[in-house]
Amino acid sequence: MAEPIxxxxxxHKCFGRLHVLRDISFExxxxxxxxxxxxxxxxxxTFLRCINFLEEPTAGEIEVxxxxxxxxxxxxxxxxxxxxxxxxxxxxxQSFNLFPHMSVIxxxxxxxxxxxGMGQAKAIEIGEKFLAHVGLMEKRDEYPARLxxxxxxxxxxxxxxxxxxxxMLFDEPTSALDPELIGEVLTVMKDLARExxxxxxxxxxxxxxxxxxxxxxxxxGGAIVEDSPPEVMFTHPEHENTxxxxxxxxxxxxxxxxxxxx
Amino acid sequence: MSITTAPIPxxxxxxxxxxxxxxxxxxxxxxxxxxxxxxLVLIFAFFVFTGFDTSFLFSVCTSSGGQVCEAGVGPxxxxxxxxxxxxxxxxxxxxMAGIPMTLFIxxxxxxxxxxxxxxxxxGRLSKNPLLFGPATFYISLFRGVPLLVQIFIWYLALPQIxxxxxxxxxxxxxxxxxxxxxxxxxxxxxxxxxxRAGIQSIRKGQTEAALALGMSNRQVLMxxxxxxxxxxxxxxxxxxxxxxxxxxxxxxxxxxWELLYRASKIGxxxxxxFETLIIAALFYWIMTIILQFLQSKLEARMARGDR
Numbered sequence: 001m002a003e004p005i006x007x008x009x010x011x012h013k014c015f016g017r018l019h020v021l022r023d024i025s026f027e028x029x030x031x032x033x034x035x036x037x038x039x040x041x042x043x044x045x046t047f048l049r050c051i052n053f054l055e056e057p058t059a060g061e062i063e064v065x066x067x068x069x070x071x072x073x074x075x076x077x078x079x080x081x082x083x084x085x086x087x088x089x090x091x092x093x094q095s096f097n098l099f100p101h102m103s104v105i106x107x108x109x110x111x112x113x114x115x116x117g118m119g120q121a122k123a124i125e126i127g128e129k130f131l132a133h134v135g136l137m138e139k140r141d142e143y144p145a146r147l148x149x150x151x152x153x154x155x156x157x158x159x160x161x162x163x164x165x166x167x168m169l170f171d172e173p174t175s176a177l178d179p180e181l182i183g184e185v186l187t188v189m190k191d192l193a194r195e196x197x198x199x200x201x202x203x204x205x206x207x208x209x210x211x212x213x214x215x216x217x218x219x220x221g222g223a224i225v226e227d228s229p230p231e232v233m234f235t236h237p238e239h240e241n242t243x244x245x246x247x248x249x250x251x252x253x254x255x256x257x258x259x260x261x262x
Numbered sequence: 263m264s265i266t267t268a269p270i271p272x273x274x275x276x277x278x279x280x281x282x283x284x285x286x287x288x289x290x291x292x293x294x295x296x297x298x299x300x301x302l303v304l305i306f307a308f309f310v311f312t313g314f315d316t317s318f319l320f321s322v323c324t325s326s327g328g329q330v331c332e333a334g335v336g337p338x339x340x341x342x343x344x345x346x347x348x349x350x351x352x353x354x355x356x357x358m359a360g361i362p363m364t365l366f367i368x369x370x371x372x373x374x375x376x377x378x379x380x381x382x383x384x385g386r387l388s389k390n391p392l393l394f395g396p397a398t399f400y401i402s403l404f405r406g407v408p409l410l411v412q413i414f415i416w417y418l419a420l421p422q423i424x425x426x427x428x429x430x431x432x433x434x435x436x437x438x439x440x441x442x443x444x445x446x447x448x449x450x451x452x453x454x455x456x457x458r459a460g461i462q463s464i465r466k467g468q469t470e471a472a473l474a475l476g477m478s479n480r481q482v483l484m485x486x487x488x489x490x491x492x493x494x495x496x497x498x499x500x501x502x503x504x505x506x507x508x509x510x511x512x513x514x515x516x517x518x519w520e521l522l523y524r525a526s527k528i529g530x531x532x533x534x535x536f537e538t539l540i541i542a543a544l545f546y547w548i549m550t551i552i553l554q555f556l557q558s559k560l561e562a563r564m565a566r567g568d569r
Contacts, residue, residue, distance in 0.1 A: 097471035
């Protein structure tokens with residue numbers, strides 16, 4: 001098997017006295033789609049944010065695309081490695097976080113031009129390719145405030161893709177969206193998965209996880225409880241905790257569905 | 263977010279109601295203007311009644327035959343102030359000529375203040391004690407000392423400091439630069455907190471998105487935070503500027519030929535301080551009204567922006 005793109009070893013994270021991640025070890029291989037599910041507060045977002053050092057891990061080691069950084073070290077070299085990790089890991093946030101003072105295309109080329117030092121023309125060429133990919137070419141010169149939530153999130157995905165990262169990190173990308181806008185974002189993500197983009201997706205969308213994921217990771221209490229293919233996870237989970245969680249989620253979904261059809 | 267227009271009422275009842283409310287609003291505005299006018303007339307009448315000489319407002323002094331204008335304008339329509347003779351036709355214009363200087367000092371000072379406030383705010387937000395310390399000290403000192411005292415220190419106290427080689431005769435700063443330094447440094451200290459709040463008002467997600475792209479802290483600041491923060495602080499800067507045009511009158515203590523200095527100068531010379539100071543006050547008031555109008559336009563434009 002090929003070398004993993006993301007490798008996490010014995011990761012711990014504490015916020016003060018709160019121990020939110022407990023000894024997480026985890027690997028993602030090229031072209032894999034891994035969905036992370038779990039209750040809110042189970043540490044799944046924190047885990048994702050530790051991978052590109054938006055949260056500083058308390059202990060452990062993280063390796064992304066060949067750059068390995070250990071917790072608790074310091075120095076210029078480490079800072080440079082973290083930058084390398086961030087350029088090779090594209091991140092999509094729950095709240096989109098587009099830059100409001102830049103147009104769509106400016107948002108998209110900001111990373112390549114400022115961080116990679118790429119020429120403007122080249123960056124626009126690549127950026128337009130990905131903008132077309134998420135189906136928003138006609139919004140090229142709009143400002144983010146004039147876009148719907150779903151459109152903003154698709155631009156955010158294009159922005160991350162234009163850095164041509166080795167892995168894409170999605171932090172609950174549809175949680176802030178109105179229900180009718182979730183579909184368009186999921187469609188884009190499904191396309192990416194089909195094309196072989198390596199993805200780690202923290203999500204509450206069980207349908208998406210079941211359909212797209214190669215592996216589903218269930219987290220509880222800051223630890224990985226179960227890590228299995230979706231057909232196993234959603235039909236006969238190994239752990240009692242997982243089963244309870246899935247039952248509750250599916251029940252909730254049915255209730256919502258019931259209300260809608262009433 | 264998409265822009266939606268409010269549904270326009272189509273039935274006649276609603277339309278009549280809207281018209282009635284619009285009439286009511288414009289009637290209110292008219293009455294406010296009337297009350298405003300009455301107050302102004304009353305004040306003017308009071309001043310005239312208590313000894314205010316209005317003749318300079320209306321009489322035009324000609325230069326013919328050594329005629330002396332009643333309102334204190336010198337012979338031949340020439341105002342004598344010290345060795346300087348001015349050939350305008352009245353105090354009004356003589357005092358008004360101070361407006362450019364007042365605005366000049368205010369503009370330079372606000373530019374200096376913005377620059378210092380930006381540095382101060384970055385210092386206050388820094389985790390480095392070598393940056394945080396001086397910034398905090400600067401704010402504390404310049405906000406803790408009266409502006410007039412600061413002006414005197416720049417202008418009167420510094421000349422005593424002699425630095426061999428650099429300033430052998432003392433640090434002598436001419437009045438206008440001293441005024442700009444004093445106003446700019448003092449206002450910079452006040453505005454530091456405004457800038458700090460502006461920078462902090464940018465959501466954390468913006469920093470995270472920029473960091474996630476691989477930007478350095480410096481790039482995050484220059485490309486993402488400051489462009490947005492500056493938009494936030496432009497309206498408060500406008501307000502500070504309006505306040506500053508009035509505080510620039512303190513510079514008159516250094517004999518800078520701005521509005522107040524001109525007014526008090528001829529006021530003293532002809533024992534007509536009442537009239538000249540009222541004229542100066544009116545000019546400050548009018549300037550403030552105009553600047554506030556521009557400020558409200560600016561704010562409306564900022565609010566309409568792309569955010």
